Amino acid sequence: MYWSNYHSHCTFCDGRSSMEEFIKFAIAKGVKKYGFSSHSPLPFLTFWNMKIDDLADYQTEFYRLKQKYNSNIELFLGLEIDYIDNFFEVRNELFNTENFNYLIGSIHYLDQLPTGDFWTIDGDFSKFDIGLNLLFGGDIRLAVKRFFEVSSLMIQKGGFDIVGHFDKIALNASHYKDFDSTDNEYKNLIGETLQLIKDKALILEINTKSLNEKGFTYPNQQFFPLMKELQIPITVNSDCHYPTNIIDGFEPTFKVLKEAGFNTMHQLVRGTWQAVEFNEKGMTGF
Numbered sequence: 523m524y525w526s527n528y529h530s531h532c533t534f535c536d537g538r539s540s541m542e543e544f545i546k547f548a549i550a551k552g553v554k555k556y557g558f559s560s561h562s563p564l565p566f567l568t569f570w571n572m573k574i575d576d577l578a579d580y581q582t583e584f585y586r587l588k589q590k591y592n593s594n595i596e597l598f599l600g601l602e603i604d605y606i607d608n609f610f611e612v613r614n615e616l617f618n619t620e621n622f623n624y625l626i627g628s629i630h631y632l633d634q635l636p637t638g639d640f641w642t643i644d645g646d647f648s649k650f651d652i653g654l655n656l657l658f659g660g661d662i663r664l665a666v667k668r669f670f671e672v673s674s675l676m677i678q679k680g681g682f683d684i685v686g687h688f689d690k691i692a693l694n695a696s697h698y699k700d701f702d703s704t705d706n707e708y709k710n711l712i713g714e715t716l717q718l719i720k721d722k723a724l725i726l727e728i729n730t731k732s733l734n735e736k737g738f739t740y741p742n743q744q745f746f747p748l749m750k751e752l753q754i755p756i757t758v759n760s761d762c763h764y765p766t767n768i769i770d771g772f773e774p775t776f777k778v779l780k781e782a783g784f785n786t787m788h789q790l791v792r793g794t795w796q797a798v799e800f801n802e803k804g805m806t807g808f
Contacts, residue, residue, distance in 0.1 A: 523552075523801075523803055523804045523805070523806060524552055524553065524554035524555070524804050524805050525551065525552055525553045525554070525768075525769050525772060525804045525805065526553060526554065526555035526556070526757070526758075526789055526805060527548070527553060527555075527556055527557065527758075527759050527760055527762065527768055527769065528555075528556075528557035528559060528598065528600060528624065528626075528684065528727075528757060528759050528790070529557070529559050529602065529626060529684075529686065529727060529729065529759030529760065529761045529762075530544060530556070530557065530558055530559060530759075530760070530761070530762045530763075530768070531558075531559070531560055531561065531570075531602075531761075531762070531763045532544055532558060532560060534558075534560045534572050534576055534579070534580045534583075535560040535561040535570055535571060535572045536561065536569060536570035536571075536763060537560070537762075537763045537764075538763055538764050539764065539765050541558060541583055541584065541587055542587055543765050544556070544558070544762075544765050544768065545587055545591055545595060545597070546765070547765035547766065547768055548595060548765075548768050549591070549594050549595050551768055551769050552769075552804070553595065553768060553769065554595060554596060554805075555595075555596045555598070555789060555790060555805075556595055556596070556597055556598070556768075557597070557598035557599070557600045557623065557624065557790075558580075558584060558597075558598070558599060558600060559600040559601055559602045559624075559626050560572050560580060560601060560602065561601075561602050561604070562577075562601040562602060562603045562604070562617065563577060563616055563617055564604060564606075564610060564616075565609075565610060565616060566640075571604075574616060574617065577617055581599065581621065584597070584599045585599075596790075598623040598624065598790055599621075599622050599623050600622055600623055600624045600625060600626060601619070601622055601625055601626070602625075602626040602628050602686055603619070603625055603626065603627060603628070603682065604628060604629070604630050604631060605627055605628070605629055605672070605675070605676035605679075606631045606632075606640060607632075607633070607672045607675055609634075609640070611676070611679055611681070612625060612627055612676075612679070612680075612681035612682045613679070613681045619681070623790060623793075624682075624683040624684065624790065624795075625681070625682035625683055625684070626682060626683070626684045626685075626686040626727065627676050627677075627680075627681070627682035627684070627685055627686060628685075628686035628687060628690075629643065629669065629672055629673050629676060629688075629690070629691075630642055630643065630644045630690075631643070632653075632657070632665070632668060632669060632672060633657055633668070635653060635656055635657065636656060641653035641654075641656075641657055643665075643669060643690065643691045643694060644690060644693070644694075647694055647697060650694040651697075661700075662695050662698040662700050662701045663700055663701065663707070665691070665695070666691055666692075666695055666701065666708065666711065667711065669691040670711040670712075670714070670715050673685075673688060673715055674714070674715060674718055677715070677718050677719055677722055677724065678718065678722070680722055680724070682724075683724070683725055683795065684724070684725045684726075684727050684757065685719055685724050685725070685726050685727060686727050686729065686761075687727065687729040687731070687740035687761065688715065688719075688726065688727070688740065688741055689712065689740050689741050689742060689745075690729075690740050692738075692740070692742065693732065693736070693740075703742055703744070704744070712741070712745055712748075713748060716741075716745070716748060716749060716752055716754060717752065719754055720752045720753070720754050723755075724755075725755045725756065725757055725788050725795060726741070726749065726754050726755065726756050726757075727740075727756070727757060727758075727759050728740075728741065728756055728757070728758045728759070728775060728779070729759055729760075729761050730758065730759070730760050730761070730770055730771030730772060730775050731760060731761035731762070731767075731770070731771075733770065733771030733774065733775065734770055734771055739771065739775055743775075743778050746778060746779060746782035746784070747782045747783070749782075750782050750783040750784055755787075755788045755795070755797065756779070756784065756787045756788065757787050757788045757789070758772060758775055758776065758779070758787060760772065772804075773802060773803070776800060776801070776802045776803075776804070777802045779800075780800075780801065780802060784800075785799055785800070786798055786799050786800065787800055787805075789805065789808070791808055
């Protein structure tokens with residue numbers, strides 16, 4: 523019995539501890555498969571993305587620690603890469619993506635603001651609200667529709683293994699009275715995007731980062747039965763930025779997934795993604 527986590531951040535991006543500290547905590551918490559997925563460099567500087575000059579050091583430090591802890595834990599090197607419509611995508615000229623075990627494709631930014639900066643749908647709500655008014659006249663439903671349009675473009679272009687927190691916009695959208703995650707318009711957007719993930723044979727991340735504090739996962743737990751019906755491959759990650767959060771929300775999420783009919787989730791086994799059985803206490807096979 524063991525846990526796994528393929529979505530984590532360390533001090534090479536906006537994580538709060540070193541790679542080695544995360545590894546020590548992972549081992550202590552019964553994690554047998556652990557991946558680093560720092561926010562990849564972008565053509566502009568941000569608070570949370572890795573600088574392009576640090577990418578080689580990120581790889582070097584990973585392989586040093588992989589050798590050091592080889593007998594205790596299986597480590598993987600990944601990146602979380604932003605897709606920004608008409609500006610940046612997974613396949614890019616800024617850095618080489620070939621020497622990584624896996625890649626996560628995520629949407630953090632939508633369209634460009636009048637200032638030239640890109641509007642981020644993640645993080646500070648006050649900045650989210652400013653961008654919503656500048657780009658969409660304050661219409662949250664238009665913004666959500668645009669988010670899933672851009673998500674679909676990312677999925678269609680591919681080049682990555684895992685779709686990261688695919689309905690993350692719901693975090694800030696939930697502050698507006700015109701947003702309802704249970705209405706048919708939103709459910710249709712979710713359903714169309716899930717079908718595309720299925721068609722492109724990608725793995726869907728169940729992200730537990732907000733479960734303990736906010737009470738929901740990405741995707742929202744209400745969509746687990748539909749994901750099962752579509753037979754979409756899944757993996758559960760905590761998107762941790764602190765070592766203490768490595769397996770946050772795992773047990774209740776595994777339980778709800780079992781109740782929705784899931785019996786397997788995807789794991790990296792000898793270099794390829796394979797379906798592995800699990801129960802409420804963790805993975806039961808390799």
